[in-house]
Amino acid sequence: MNRNYFYNLLLSVVNILFPIITFPYASHIIGPDGIGKVQHAIFFAESFALIAALGIPVYxxxxxxxxxxxxxxxKTFSELILIHGITGLIFSVVYFLIITTVPFFKPHLPLYTTAGLIVLLGFTSVDWFYSGLAKFKLIALRSVFIKLISVVLLFVFVKSSSDFLNYLCILIFSLVGNNIISLILIRKHTRLRLKGIKIKKHLRPVLFVLGSNIAINMYAIWDTLLLGFLTNDKTVGLYFAAVKLVKFSIPFIISLGVSIIPSLTLNMHNKNKAEVDRLLAESFQFIIFLAIPIAIGTFSLAREFILVLSGNEFLAAIPTMQVVAILPLFIGLGHFFSLQILVPSGLNKQMFYATFAGVVSSLVLNFSLIPFFGSVGSATANIVSEFVVTGLFYYYVNKHFEIHINWYLLLKAALSCILFIPIVYLARYFFQSPVLVLFLSGISCALIYLLFQRFFFKNQFLIKISDQLFLKFQNFAAK
Structure with a gap:
């Protein structure tokens, strides 16, 4: 599992670094309007691709x-990819009919047509197969290769504010290129077979996961879609900048949980409760250890993050970013309760109920708040919806399992961040440069947090990691 976690951690780091490198460059070049156009097209296409996937990436x-x-x-692989291929073709037709007949899409039809590749080629996404085999090395190395090419393409083909279509093509390449390589290499691990396959047995569980998956992603992207329909491209661009910067850390926060899902599934299937409890306790501690300081640090340094990574044109996104700063915690806990407990246990129905409640709350709040508060209203709807879903996930976990959750870790992590705000205030007082404020505050806050956790609260996870690193350093020095 350690090797799997390393490669999944590498994948998370790449997924964090790629937008950190590309998004600031793109946002400075094409501005809030261009970012808004591109992201609305991507989110619209992804909503169709999500339905076409039928929950297969999770199931x-x-x-x-x-x-x-x-x-x-x-046999299982063949059945699932056949289902995905058929539904992908059907929803591609529906997608292209909508964008060619509804007047809203006419001004930017080339943009939405290009984004349609996300729907049409959605079936090539087979990371679920590699994850089920715990083959995280291939996923990570392939992702590094494609993202490096994407960075080069960005700097070569995005030179002015009119290059937003080029930016869209590069983003699609970073997604679809990954998938096509995975599909080509899958021959080393399995074979596509059409004889004797039975897709009916998968439909019921897949549809429940689909419902949950639609709900999870819909309330996560519904805010951006509704902003595009109810406001304008610039508002979408400002909102996306704020949410994107906050979500940079999420792949890292859930990285341990993703790597242990195959092991959790097997141990739950074999009723090995002791090992399941150990894995879940370790994952929960990891999420809390990272999510709390990231949320508080993001809230405190929202101004510097916006200025450094997006530019002066995005200053209006600061309040929105502060509202959504808590997202890493809610999404991390939601991933823990749903994909690490409910899905491996087969409780897809309960997961659907929780996420459906999130969709309802998201729709009601977005339609109520966006006309009055714009992107801040959408951010508020996003946070409340995530809280509702995560709370219901916890309710169902608590109802069906006897799992000890150490909630005191939340309080200890929050108390360890108590000096973040005065540190940021002092950095702003002595330095004018947002880069210096961000760098010095980030380093200082991280050191203070680690010291509090290690020596005051005796965080066992941190002690274990630091002891292992110290031992490796000793062994290296002895050589």
């Missing part, structure tokens, strides 16, 4: 992890 991990032979694995 497939558990289905492959439970396959105990190559023949069964090939």
């Amino acid at each position: 497939g991990i558990s289905a492959i992890a439970k396959s105990n032979s190559n023949a069964k694995r090939s």
